[in-house]
Amino acid sequence: MTDFQVPVWGYWVMGAGLAAFLTLVGMYVKKNRGFKRPLFASPYVLWLALFTVIPCLLVAYFSFTDPAGNFTLDNFKNFWDSNYNARKAIDPKELESYLAMGLSLEDLGLARNAINIDTLVFSLWMAFLCTAICLLLGYPAAHIMADREFKLGPTLVILFIVPMWMNFLLRTIAMMSLLEDNGLINNVLEMMGVGRQKLLNNLAAVQLGMVYNFLPFMVFPIYNVLNKMDYKLSEAAMDLGCDKWHTFYKVTLPLSVPGVVSGITMVFMPAVTTFYISRLLGGGKVQLFGDLIEAKFLSTSLNEWNVGSALSLIMMILILASLGLLRKADPEGEGGGIV
């Protein structure tokens, strides 16, 4: 393991940056004759620099270097072909001797393998499904909760929040014991005469876990927008002869778009980076992109950290790109301003 050392010039750059930052603060204080808003913002700027900007730069640094710290694009080549590093790790003479024995790269299991790309596409598909299901389930729920004539609305809101008081890992582990072969749900099914079903360790279980965990992130942005919506607009539409369906279609739905956009982002982002839920509910048989990255960083082989960083970078760029697209749909950030 090579210890990562910040190069000497790195300290100078950081020092210069800090000096420039403090100078700016000083100039603001002077210009405004006292402490004003920008000064109060400075702790947050520092916080974001320390815990967001610098870590991101480190990920970028690792993804373009090898364990010795030299510039390389191998990590991205390894994304394209997950056997790239393995082939490189083999002694060329050893490889030659195998090839001389009449074994091809396929026979050796070292031909090009698109595991990383396959997994990324699969994760995107799972995240898309999860977002779609959350939207289908979440929109009606938010609509019902925001309905003024529905007395139980506020209670429902609280019931949606209560599970979030508990850590999501605990909830997922609890779900495991509900779904397992001798679990509660299967015992009830057995009593009802339906018979035991395979509920755990498959794709459906992973999807269920994702939807369960991320549904509130879809419901609340939509609920916020619908709740703040001027009720008189719907009444006016009704007065002017719209039936219920048209009121919804022509008035409520267009006004709730910012909430929907925000909800989609809030669900899609964690869904596409999901890990651990997939391992617990998929029994280690379902691998998402997040699991792949985790495995790289938990490996003792240091090489894998750089590959893992490259995978993370690719994922971050993908998420940024999708955020940029969504921002166009909600420029004012009405749905909570998350985008």
Added chain:
Amino acid sequence: MKKKGLIIALVALIAVAAILIFVLPKKGAETPATSTEQVPATGKVVNVYNWYDYMDEEVFDLFEQETGIHVNRMYFTTNEDMMVQVRVSPGAYDLVFPSDYCVERMIRENMLAEINFDNVPNFSNISKDLVNPDYDPENKYSVPFMWGTVGILYNTKLVSDPVDSWGILWNEKYADNIFMLDSIRDTMGVTLKYLGYSMNTREVPELKAATDKLIEQKPMVKAYYVDETKDKMVAGEAALAVVYSGDALYAMEKNEDLAYAVPKEGSNVWIDPMVIPATAKNKENAEKLINFLCRPDIAKKNCEYIWYSSPNAAAIELMGEDYTENTTINPSPDVIQRCEFFHDIPDDKLTIYNSFWGQVKNAK
């Protein structure tokens, strides 16, 4: 106006320089130890870094009473975590409990201090078979703490065939009734053993054969677990599972239908040794603690709490038939003969292992 701006900039620069001088690590200076407790890290203390729940905590209290040396307890969950921590906080740990293959690596990378065995007279209690192990051939750096095997834990109510070969894990009869270990070396290792190869092989065709075997088995596997296996087996969730002997003993105590076997093809035998990092600040205290842990009554107490195989011959004598008659905890010598230690595999070869394991995990 301009002058004032300059003055402010200068003051800011001086402030930054002061901060940098304060923050920059001085050459040769040691990073402060990270300890979870308020007790100072040096003096009459020993900083122990161990697996969770891998020690009868009463033992530490007894040690503190007898010697007046305070034991700072810190825990890790994987060898990888431990290796990183020992590296990034030199001097923070005095006694560490890595797995055998990690010790091999730590010795190679000069991370360990030679133990002064004059301070560990109780080392004579350790079984002669476990002295000079493969990972520490001259036995300079380590003292065995616990040991065990990897084998098959099975539910006698669900399995009618004799469990004497790894082959039963490929038997269609038990499809969707098998738990495998979600761990590269262990799972590849038992498959390699089943195919008649060494668990430490670096030959690509052998690794490829094991990979294909595991991909073939994947549809029959119910789940790949590590820590969850034992409780799921107690609950009767599967018929067969690959487990460490310690987990097997835990499960068998809670469910009478469970039994454990080490297959005839051989398996992995492992030792968890105690070692002292080269950067340890309280080396003598650590040696005192090692000596204390090797005392027969203390080793017995620990063994009865953790219930893994004890390397301490004198403690085994104290425990009597409870221990010697239990074939899971005390396997016969011919079983041990067929087993292999894991050796550390260098990073480049591990890349091949990782790549192949990735193919297994990704198989649909």
